[in-house]
Amino acid sequence: MNIAELMRASALSGMEAVDARVLMRATLGVDDAYLIAHADDELSAQHAAQFRALAARRAAGEPVAYLVGEREFYDHVFKVTPAVLIPRPETELLVELALQHQPKNLLDLGTGSGCIAISIALALPAARVTALDRSDAALAVARENAAVLKARNVTLLCGEWFEAVRGQRFDTIVANPPYVADGDAHLTQGDLRFEPASALAAGVDGLADIRCIVAGARAHLTPGGWLLFEHGHDQAPRCRELLSCAGFNDVQSWHDLAGIERVSGGCAPSL
Ligand SMILES: C[S@@+](CC[C@H](N)C(=O)[O-])C[C@H]1O[C@@H](n2cnc3c(N)ncnc32)[C@H](O)[C@@H]1O
CATH class of the missing domain: 1.10.260 (434 Repressor (Amino-terminal Domain))
Structure with missing residues (x-):
């Protein structure tokens, strides 16, 4: 043939x-x-x-990205393995929003393949980018991606959310955390069946990790710094509420190309 x-x-x-x-x-x-x-x-x-x-x-049913070991994101080709979430096109919105703030010192929480942190680091070579994940296996993939793509301004750390950056402050914090509810039927369908559950599921309402991140972010942001994070298609109102309750200003959500409120964020008040 x-x-x-x-x-x-x-x-x-x-x-x-x-x-x-x-x-x-x-x-x-x-x-x-x-x-x-x-x-x-x-x-x-x-x-x-x-x-x-x-x-x-x-x-x-195996995802094509795992079969070929790579996926394109923000015009770069990232290595992916079953240890990391497959980068999604809708997550590029988070990169674009972060770049609008011209960060000088950015933190990416739950970096996985490193796709967000590395894309930002390559677009802003003078910025300092710190990226963390609790999964050593994911960090090994991110490390390889940073090396192959020559993103020299990225520091990768292992730890639970803010644990590895205790005492540090950033002008921008971005995150694409797990946000699927534990019992959600999607976890047993399509590509999600093959992706790490620890990258996807976040408690009974899918907001457990977002709650931790919103609660911890202000102590790690410089005054006027921004927290921006991705969430599920119907979670924007709850996320705005969490941000407002945590004292963030200018709380808002942004739509992805499909018209879905996909990223929410807010600005840390001045001291
Ligand atoms: C939805 S994936 C996002 C991966 C990548 N940032 C992306 O957008 O493709 C969430 C990531 O958060 C990490 N993670 C989950 N819980 C965590 C925690 N408590 N502390 C640090 N990282 C965590 C997972 O290992 C996973 O890599």
């Missing part, structure tokens, strides 16, 4: 055409332009077997 025929056969057996293309690219170690130019090339038996093995795992 040639490249085009094998990809078409996978699409006919139910795989999304885009997934077939990504898996073929990974099998051959080539880009889209190569696949187009070489669509009629015969595949070696070894490459055909490799592609079919990946296609079978995809059919069993």
Whole structure:
């Protein structure tokens, strides 16, 4: 079989055409332009077997990003493994909002693959970026991403929320914390089944980690500094309430490209 025929056969057996293309690219170690130019090339038996093995795992539900070991985010390619959440396009909103504040000293809580911290660090090479996670396995992935992408202004720390930055203050704190309710049916569906539960689930209402972050942030922000965090599609009103109760000013939420209130935040009052 040639490249085009094998990809078409996978699409006919139910795989999304885009997934077939990504898996073929990974099998051959080539880009889209190569696949187009070489669509009629015969595949070696070894490459055909490799592609079919990946296609079978995809059919069993494994996320494409884990199968190929990478995902694009904010125009950079990040290594991903099952130890980290797969970076989502909607999280780019958080990066854009943080960049609008031109941070000089930013903290990223729950960095996972490092996609938020590293994207900000690369956009603002003069900024100091600290990123933390409680998962050593996730931090190993973030460390590799920072090295490969040459983000030299990122410091990675291990610890529970603010534990590793006790006594430190930042002008901006960003977070994409776990925010799915423990019993949410989505946790047993689609890609989420394969992602670390500790990156997704946050108590009975999904707000346990957001509560910790909002409660701890003011002690780690300089006066006038901003806390910005991602949350679930229906959590914005509760998040604004938490921010207001914690004494933040200028509390607001921002919509993602799908029109969903996806990020909320507030400004720490002056002393
Ligand atoms: C939703 S993932 C976000 C990963 C990455 N920032 C992104 O946007 O793709 C949440 C991350 O928070 C980390 N995490 C969960 N609870 C934590 C805690 N108590 N302290 C520090 N990190 C935590 C998880 O290990 C996971 O990497």
